[in-house]
Amino acid sequence: MAQSNKSNKPVVWFPFAAGGTVIAFFIPVIVLLTLLVALGKVPAGLSYAGLHGWLANCVLAKLAVFGIVALSLWSSAHRLRCTCFDFGLRIDTLVAAVLYIGAIFGSIATAVFLFRL
């Protein structure tokens, strides 16, 4: 039986690296925005009219939000998988399956939500 030498690592690794960069550039400022919401000072752009207006009318904004959320989810899933292993949870196949399926499910949900706007 011919065995494939191809590794599936690049498929997992590329979104991970891209996601790490996206998280580094975008997540701190987005957390800052929702922290303002948590403190009761909702920025104009995060009110229903503001955010809905942006996302419903601008395809580029939808794509940007989808890219940021999906890549961040995938990267986080991959990092959490490594974190679980490093903390002594040695059931990697199960952990990887749960986290990657979760990330894929979350990405699809994000796409559906954005499509419905």
Place this chain on the structure above:
Amino acid sequence: MSRNPLIREVPPASWYFRHPRYLRYMSREITSIFVGAYCVLLVFGLGALADGKESYESFLLALQSPLSIAFHVAALIAALYHATTWFNATQVAMKIQIGEDFLPGSTITGAHYVLWVVISVIVLLLAGVF
């Protein structure tokens, strides 16, 4: 007959207490828990937005609890820690060669920090914070 193989006993759940470098590595690993949880929160927020004005506004209201503030502060620290360590690592991960010489690492990392500030200011402007 072969000699007994050398077996290094590595405790799987407490190895990182052996060296400060391992602890630094693990502290960066832990940031992924907060960032991951925050991403899930973002998906729920978008879901509430898609459901309409009423459900989005109750989502915004639900964020205004002491627990949520504590989570956001923790997530912000985790995100900042991830970002700074990520940008500091870029000069090792992506070496840029120009002719015979390599671009200095500080230039590569510095460029990332500048871009980070620019992106953050643009997002804050678009969100109407200023």
